[in-house]
Amino acid sequence: MPKTTVNLMFRAFSDRTRLRILHLLLKGEMCVCDIVTITRVPQPKASRHLAYLLRAGLIVKRKQGLWAYYRLTSAASPFHRSLIKCLKECFRDVPELAGDAKRASRTCCQPGGCR
Amino acid sequence: MPKTTVNLMFRAFSDRTRLRILHLLLKGEMCVCDIVTITRVPQPKASRHLAYLLRAGLIVKRKQGLWAYYRLTSAASPFHRSLIKCLKECFRDVPELAGDAKRASRTCCQPGGCR
DNA sequence: GGACTATATTCGGCTAGGCGAATATAGTAT
DNA sequence: ATACTATATTCGCCTAGCCGAATATAGTCC
Numbered sequence: 001m002p003k004t005t006v007n008l009m010f011r012a013f014s015d016r017t018r019l020r021i022l023h024l025l026l027k028g029e030m031c032v033c034d035i036v037t038i039t040r041v042p043q044p045k046a047s048r049h050l051a052y053l054l055r056a057g058l059i060v061k062r063k064q065g066l067w068a069y070y071r072l073t074s075a076a077s078p079f080h081r082s083l084i085k086c087l088k089e090c091f092r093d094v095p096e097l098a099g100d101a102k103r104a105s106r107t108c109c110q111p112g113g114c115r
Numbered sequence: 116m117p118k119t120t121v122n123l124m125f126r127a128f129s130d131r132t133r134l135r136i137l138h139l140l141l142k143g144e145m146c147v148c149d150i151v152t153i154t155r156v157p158q159p160k161a162s163r164h165l166a167y168l169l170r171a172g173l174i175v176k177r178k179q180g181l182w183a184y185y186r187l188t189s190a191a192s193p194f195h196r197s198l199i200k201c202l203k204e205c206f207r208d209v210p211e212l213a214g215d216a217k218r219a220s221r222t223c224c225q226p227g228g229c230r
Numbered sequence: 231g232g233a234c235t236a237t238a239t240t241c242g243g244c245t246a247g248g249c250g251a252a253t254a255t256a257g258t259a260t
Numbered sequence: 261a262t263a264c265t266a267t268a269t270t271c272g273c274c275t276a277g278c279c280g281a282a283t284a285t286a287g288t289c290c
Binding site for chain 3: 261262263265266267268269273275276277278279281282283286288
């Protein structure tokens with residue numbers, strides 16, 4: 001029985017680290033080093049989860065020189081849109097998200113990234 | 116790191132069988148034997164997934180004599196409500212759901228269940 | 231009591247997936 | 261070339277969780 005996109009997406013949301021990354025990307029494109037700085041997650045771990053999200057079709061990658069920028073894919077289906085809504089709404093239910101948001105506001109995170 | 120309710124709920128939605136069961140329960144309360152008949156899933160497997168959904172706080176159980184009836188919990192948080200919206204919207208993205216719906220309409224599934 | 235029914239749980243085996251640590255890749259700079 | 265930076269991947273280990281098969285529980289009926 002092959003897995004549906006729906007299953008993959010739910011699964012992607014079910015990990016705490018991935019949820020944090022996805023939530024960060026709600027604000028827009030972000031490079032790996034910013035994600036690592038903000039979440040304080042070891043870099044290989046962040047990259048692994050980003051690869052997972054990429055496979056699930058939830059994010060896209062843009063390579064520029066040495067940097068890799070990720071952003072959420074634009075939601076094509078109503079299902080995908082609702083899922084993003086869930087993401088926004090779980091802010092108060094996941095403890096780490098507040099701390100991430102605070103650190104994100106202090107991190108440059110301009111268009112153009114960590115430079 | 117303890118798991119949040121959010122994580123548990125997403126995880127609960129990430130299994131195909133559970134998604135089918137949850138989708139059935141959108142129509143209202145249902146007993147295990149109806150779920151088994153409609154989904155054609157082996158009974159122990161259905162019970163196992165129902166136990167999982169119970170732990171995740173997504174459904175509640177009502178025991179009446181020999182029968183066990185399950186229904187969705189009423190969504191308390193905005194997050195939970197959006198998640199249920201996702202459930203409704205993934206109908207066309209998960210192949211089995213159409214067949215389940217067809218069989219559900221042929222099954223009695225009245226208030227009072229399979230009897 | 232025994233037989234029957236509906237549901238739940240346990241067991242063993244297998245796979246997915248999480249982690250830290252180490253290493254690889256690849257672009258930039260000198 | 262070397263050195264440095266950002267990111268990705270691999271490795272080995274461990275846990276969660278899925279499955280079918282078998283068994284247990286528990287309520288009903290005779």
